[in-house]
Amino acid sequence: MTGVERLSPTFVRVEFGSPALADLGVDGPLFDQRIKLIFPNRAGRLPSMEGADESWFESWMQVPEEERGAMRTYTVRALRGSGADTRLVVDFVVHGDGDSSGPGGDFGAHAAVGRRVITMAPRRGVPFGGIEFDPGTAKRLLLAGDETAVPAVSAILECLPPTARGAVFLEVPVSGDVLPLRGPTGVEVHWLPRDGAPRAEALHAAVLEHLGEEPVVPVVDEVDPDLWETPTYSSSGEDVDVAVRVVGHEFDDLYAWIAGESSLVTGLRRALVQDLGIDRHQVAFMGYWREGVAMRS
Numbered sequence: 587m588t589g590v591e592r593l594s595p596t597f598v599r600v601e602f603g604s605p606a607l608a609d610l611g612v613d614g615p616l617f618d619q620r621i622k623l624i625f626p627n628r629a630g631r632l633p634s635m636e637g638a639d640e641s642w643f644e645s646w647m648q649v650p651e652e653e654r655g656a657m658r659t660y661t662v663r664a665l666r667g668s669g670a671d672t673r674l675v676v677d678f679v680v681h682g683d684g685d686s687s688g689p690g691g692d693f694g695a696h697a698a699v700g701r702r703v704i705t706m707a708p709r710r711g712v713p714f715g716g717i718e719f720d721p722g723t724a725k726r727l728l729l730a731g732d733e734t735a736v737p738a739v740s741a742i743l744e745c746l747p748p749t750a751r752g753a754v755f756l757e758v759p760v761s762g763d764v765l766p767l768r769g770p771t772g773v774e775v776h777w778l779p780r781d782g783a784p785r786a787e788a789l790h791a792a793v794l795e796h797l798g799e800e801p802v803v804p805v806v807d808e809v810d811p812d813l814w815e816t817p818t819y820s821s822s823g824e825d826v827d828v829a830v831r832v833v834g835h836e837f838d839d840l841y842a843w844i845a846g847e848s849s850l851v852t853g854l855r856r857a858l859v860q861d862l863g864i865d866r867h868q869v870a871f872m873g874y875w876r877e878g879v880a881m882r883s
């Protein structure tokens with residue numbers, strides 16, 4: 587770790603540097619590029635990745651749990667510098683303590699120059715995947731998420747062409763978490779601090795209101811903790827290619843990108859796809875984390 591900046595009560599910006607990052611990057615815009623980070627184990631040690639190849643994940647999983655450290659998913663907030671001086675910037679959400687925190691949140695909370703992680707990240711010129719934002723020919727964008735989606739939405743906004751149009755809704759824990767964002771003037775940004783209100787209420791209502799609907803509070807009973815539905819993939823196993831295409835709909839020109847806590851995303855999925863009939867090929871719904879559940883990797 588080469589730098590730490592406390593951005594707000596919830597966000598800690600961490601910069602990682604290493605000559606091993608020289609080729610880090612993608613050939614186009616980063617958008618919501620995700621990466622994996624492995625945090626040190628309880629003894630503060632990282633597992634060895636010596637000789638790692640395509641089967642690194644299986645090999646890593648065979649290392650006893652208390653030794654292998656913990657892997658979590660994060661977003662490339664930015665890349666700085668070039669060549670051997672390339673630095674990777676990640677914005678960490680600091681959340682709770684004890685059981686309501688985890689290795690990722692703890693790492694952000696106690697970030698200090700010199701601390702180390704292992705990253706699985708894209709190299710320029712090598713296919714990697716991990717970018718979901720794909721609006722195709724949509725003329726208006728709807729980006730919505732909670733604090734864990736703020737780094738991705740911030741990065742997406744910086745990659746958009748100046749002519750882009752749309753709206754962004756970001757729910758964050760407190761008013762002090764409202765961050766300056768750079769993006770096209772045609773994309774309005776709405777921050778929704780909870781300031782003690784229940785999670786997802788304000789975001790759900792604001793998105794529905796934006797789409798011209800009654801801002802009803804969602805009732806979400808069944809939640810898929812691994813909810814991940816994009817125009818080309820469904821965690822439910824649904825065959826996306828044969829899913830019915832909706833045509834002649836008032837939201838035909840919309841592309842929606844929605845990420846955050848799984849029940850929040852489930853509630854918006856129901857509202858947009860089931861209730862409003864928006865074509866699921868025009869929406870990406872991504873459960874970034876699940877209340878009360880530690881992510882496995």
Ligand SMILES: Cc1cc2nc3c(=O)[nH]c(=O)nc-3n(C[C@H](O)[C@H](O)[C@H](O)COP(=O)(O)OP(=O)(O)OC[C@H]3O[C@@H](n4cnc5c(N)ncnc54)[C@H](O)[C@@H]3O)c2cc1C
Binds near residue numbers: 677679685691
């Ligand atoms: C594609 C993708 C990109 C992501 N990008 C980022 C990013 O850039 N920055 C970022 O901070 N997160 C990001 N996340 C979310 C992050 O991976 C999860 O929040 C993860 O659970 C954090 O791991 P942890 O070790 O802190 O907590 P875990 O060990 O997974 O969970 C421990 C406890 O903490 C709770 N918890 C986890 N996250 C939160 C939270 N945010 N708020 C409140 N409670 C929580 C869990 O419900 C559980 O009870 C991303 C996730 C995905 C899938």
